[in-house]
Amino acid sequence: MLYGIHWDLSNSWTFAASIIPILLIGMKITVLATVFGFLIALVLGLVFALMRSAPMRIVSWPTRFVIEFVRDTPLLIQLYFLYYVLPDVGLTLPALETGIFALGLQYSAYTSEVYRAGLDAVPQGQREAARALNLGTMRTFRDVIIPQAIPRIVPALANYLVSIIKDTPILSAITVLEMLGVSQIIGARTYRYMVPLTMVGILFLILTVIAATAVRYLENRLPRAGIPLK
Amino acid sequence: MQWIDLLPPLLRGAEVTAWITIASTIGGAILSFAAGIGSGARFAGWRWLARTYVQVFRGTSLLVQLFWIYFALPVLLGISLSPTVAGVLGLSLNIGAYGAEVVRGSLASVESGQLEAATALNFKPVQTLWRVVMPQALVEMMPPFGNLVIQNLKDSALVSLISLSDLAFQADTLRNQTLDTVPILTLTLLMYFAMALVLMLVMRAIERYTVRLSGREVSR
Numbered sequence: 129m130l131y132g133i134h135w136d137l138s139n140s141w142t143f144a145a146s147i148i149p150i151l152l153i154g155m156k157i158t159v160l161a162t163v164f165g166f167l168i169a170l171v172l173g174l175v176f177a178l179m180r181s182a183p184m185r186i187v188s189w190p191t192r193f194v195i196e197f198v199r200d201t202p203l204l205i206q207l208y209f210l211y212y213v214l215p216d217v218g219l220t221l222p223a224l225e226t227g228i229f230a231l232g233l234q235y236s237a238y239t240s241e242v243y244r245a246g247l248d249a250v251p252q253g254q255r256e257a258a259r260a261l262n263l264g265t266m267r268t269f270r271d272v273i274i275p276q277a278i279p280r281i282v283p284a285l286a287n288y289l290v291s292i293i294k295d296t297p298i299l300s301a302i303t304v305l306e307m308l309g310v311s312q313i314i315g316a317r318t319y320r321y322m323v324p325l326t327m328v329g330i331l332f333l334i335l336t337v338i339a340a341t342a343v344r345y346l347e348n349r350l351p352r353a354g355i356p357l358k
Numbered sequence: 359m360q361w362i363d364l365l366p367p368l369l370r371g372a373e374v375t376a377w378i379t380i381a382s383t384i385g386g387a388i389l390s391f392a393a394g395i396g397s398g399a400r401f402a403g404w405r406w407l408a409r410t411y412v413q414v415f416r417g418t419s420l421l422v423q424l425f426w427i428y429f430a431l432p433v434l435l436g437i438s439l440s441p442t443v444a445g446v447l448g449l450s451l452n453i454g455a456y457g458a459e460v461v462r463g464s465l466a467s468v469e470s471g472q473l474e475a476a477t478a479l480n481f482k483p484v485q486t487l488w489r490v491v492m493p494q495a496l497v498e499m500m501p502p503f504g505n506l507v508i509q510n511l512k513d514s515a516l517v518s519l520i521s522l523s524d525l526a527f528q529a530d531t532l533r534n535q536t537l538d539t540v541p542i543l544t545l546t547l548l549m550y551f552a553m554a555l556v557l558m559l560v561m562r563a564i565e566r567y568t569v570r571l572s573g574r575e576v577s578r
Contacts, residue, residue, distance in 0.1 A: 139505075163490055200508060200554035202515035204526055209547065212539045259479045297421040308422055321429035329426060332418040 130313060143323050145174055147314055151327055154310035158335070161228050161296045161306060166289050167231025173239025177247075180240060198237040206230050211302045227299035234295075235288055242288075246281035247273060279350045286343040293335055307331060361541050364532060368542070371528030372549050378524060379424075379511045379553075382449035386510065389454025394461025395487070408458065415455035420517050424448040445517035445524075451508045460502045464495040464519075474505040496568045504561035508554050515550070525549060 129135070131153055133189070136146040179191040198206070207230045211244035214221060250273050258268040300309035318324075396408035398475040415423065439447075468491045476486040518527035529546040533539055 190516075197547075197551055200512070201550045202512040202526065204515040204518070205529065205543060205546050205550065208530065208533070209543045212533065213543065216539065232429045294419040298516065308419070308425065312425075315429065321425075322433050325422065325426045325430045329418045329422050332422055333414065336417045 130310070130317070131149055135314070135318065137320075138320060140323050143318075143320065144327055145309075147324055147327060150314065151307055151310055151324070151331060154305060155331060155335075157304065157306040158226065158293070158296045161224065161231060161299060161304070161330075162289065162292050164228045165231030165292050167290070168229065169235035169239045169288065170285065172232060173235035174243055176236055176240035177243035181247075185208035195237045195240055203230060203234045203295060204301060206234060207298060209304055223302045223304045224299070227296075227302060227304050231292055231295060231299075235292055238288055242281055242284045246277040246284070249280055250276045265285065272279065273336065275355050278355045282350060283343065283347040286346055290336055290339045290343060293339060316347060360494055361545070364536075364538065364542055364545060368525065368545055368549060371523060371525035372553070374523060375511075375514055375525040375550075376553065378445060378449065378522070379507075379514050379557075380515060381446045382453060382514065383507055383510055384459050385446060386449030386453035386457055386506075389450060389459050389481055390457025393454065394465065397458065397462050398465060409429055409450075412455045412458050415452050416459070420448070420452045420513055421519065423452055424520055427451075441517065441520050441522035445514075445522045449510060449517070451513060452513065456506055456509070457503065460499050460506070461495075464498040465491055468494050469499055493572045497565075497572050500561070500565040500568055504558065504565065507557050507561055511550070511554055511557060512571060529571035 130150050133150050134146070135150075135305045136142040176191060176195055180188055180195065182191075207227060210230050210233075211223065211226045212228065252270055254276065258272045263272065296306050297308035299306055301356065302311065303309070305313070307328050311328045314324040315321040380431055393408040396404045399405050399408070402407070424445065427448045428439060428441065431444075432438050472490055472494065473486060476490045481490065514524060516527040518524050518530065521527070523531075525546060529542050532542050537542070
């Protein structure tokens with residue numbers, strides 16, 4: 129029994145059916161971690177991208193190093209670091225919040241590259257034209273650069289959403305009970321790992337297929353020429 | 359405990375991580391080519407097999423795959439797998455699925471004129487693939503392969519969760535014994551970072567080699 133729901137061990141099929149409601153409780157945490165981790169990655173990635181392209185080297189070089197370091201070290205170790213070191217400096221967060229922040233931090237290193245590449249891909253002539261028309265920096269960005277960068281940036285960002293879904297099980301290493309963590313408990317209590325783990329695999333496949341389909345839909349709907357921000 | 363005392367156990371773990379990464383990268387490369395070429399095969403059975411493999415292993419989480427191979431597969435087959443075998447198998451299968459998409463995309467990106475020229479010169483399909491298409495596609499594959507190798511190194515930390523004593527496992531064990539959290543985890547992060555930098559240099563050297571192999575100018 130878990131979360132007040134009993135399982136039926138008569139055979140594999142009834143066992144599989146009886147644990148679905150329990151796994152769905154875990155799936156809520158999976159989705160929660162994905163959505164909030166992604167939101168952090170969107171915002172933090174933009175901050176990193178702006179700091180990286182700052183004109184002052186004292187800002188841009190350390191930022192480049194931080195992005196590279198976060199990108200080239202494992203999420204699991206970053207997770208341990210945040211989970212065990214943050215309380216030492218007086219910041220005690222629950223496991224789920226720590227996990228969400230770690231996901232957001234790791235993926236902000238990726239999203240910052242997406243923002244940078246998307247902005248760089250807007251032809252230089254566009255900036256020059258905006259300058260010739262005497263547009264200010266704000267207007268150039270708001271009305272010329274960003275509208276044209278959006279169709280390149282959004283699909284690439286959305287692909288990382290699908291990746292985050294698949295990284296959430298790592299949170300079970302710091303006791304977060306998302307889908308995999310829940311299935312581990314079921315396995316430990318029933319001595320049957322095959323059925324719960326297979327069910328988790330199938331549920332992940334369903335989640336990622338839905339997310340990937342949504343991404344492709346979004347990609348096809350975005351106008352190639354750009355989106356005016358008005 | 360001094361920082362210097364933490365080094366030997368962590369370096370032992372780093373050695374395991376290095377071997378696991380190398381083994382699973384080689385395994386993943388073989389699977390990438392098999393599934394990447396297979397998804398363009400004439401026989402529908404091969405295409406179906408390759409695409410199902412890619413879909414399943416890219417669509418589910420690596421940690422779930424590792425747990426499934428370590429805990430569930432032995433029950434299903436009635437065999438026992440050591441953490442090392444399960445870890446290398448899981449990492450290879452996972453990275454191979456990502457690599458297969460790279461191989462498939464690069465093969466498809468070779469101009470169709472090249473295929474027509476090969477047909478006109480009476481090349482057999484196998485000759486066309488290996489003598490004409492592959493040398494050109496290899497150049498395109500290398501930059502994304504470089505990213506995947508780094509991803510594989512980072513992913514290898516997950517094998518610690520199926521009790522394989524790699525760098526992440528040693529770090530967690532040491533942390534439990536000594537509670538020197540900050541130095542242990544800092545050293546561990548630095549070691550992973552150093553290994554990633556070495557891998558980047560190696561992949562860049564291989565990239566230059568494939569460019570020479572294709573007969574193009576090195577400084578493109």
